[in-house]
Amino acid sequence: MTGGTAAGLPLDELIRGRNPWEAALFDPNRFDLRSSVTLAKDDGTVAKHLPTDYARALTSASTVDALGPGAATVTRRGSRFVAAYRAETGELRTLSACCTHLGCLVAFNNAEKTWDCPCHGSRFGTDGSVIQGPATNPLPPA
Ligand code: FES
Structure with a gap:
């Protein structure tokens, strides 16, 4: 809920034609080292479960x-x-x-x-x- 409110503030600014610095925090195309670690973990979970669960x-x-x-x-x-x-x-x-x-x-x-x-x-x-x-x-x- 906090994230939704925080995202709403820069969204309001964007609709008004301004470009707030917070908008970059919620950019759906953002990609940094932390998100790549999370992505690798999620892929590892899938790679672990997919073949073993089917084999079981x-x-x-x-x-x-x-x-x-x-x-x-x-x-x-x-x-x-x-x-x-x-x-x-x-x-x-x-x-x-x-x-x-x-x-x-x-x-x-x-x-x-x-x-x-x-x-x-x-x-x-x-x-x-x-x-x-x-x-x-x-x-x-x-
Ligand atoms: S939730 Fe993604 S495969 Fe089931």
């Missing part, structure tokens, strides 16, 4: 039918990766396990009962709905 799901021995109430798994069904969750009521909910942001595999967060993406932090409900971005599209049913 490919070799997963868990079956959807064996899921007890409240349990979840990411596994493969044919050529598709499936995120399966069995609700306490016994209802089985199966979704695509591929995050709709950039395709990493989601993992079940048992404490929150959500599907979380380890790559950039998107979170989805057990019905696939987006709880938190950067993903904007829900996980489709599997």
Whole structure:
């Protein structure tokens, strides 16, 4: 919220035709050493999770039918990766396990009962709905 207010002040100046020095702080094209370190860290996270999570799901021995109430798994069904969750009521909910942001595999967060993406932090409900971005599209049913 503070950043939004701080960005609004130079934006007002820009609309009025002035060029405030603060505008450079919020320039979407700014790139410095600190942002390149952050970018490298984010890329490292994706590089770590993308192949290992897919390999784990490919070799997963868990079956959807064996899921007890409240349990979840990411596994493969044919050529598709499936995120399966069995609700306490016994209802089985199966979704695509591929995050709709950039395709990493989601993992079940048992404490929150959500599907979380380890790559950039998107979170989805057990019905696939987006709880938190950067993903904007829900996980489709599997
Ligand atoms: S791949 Fe980016 S949040 Fe999932």
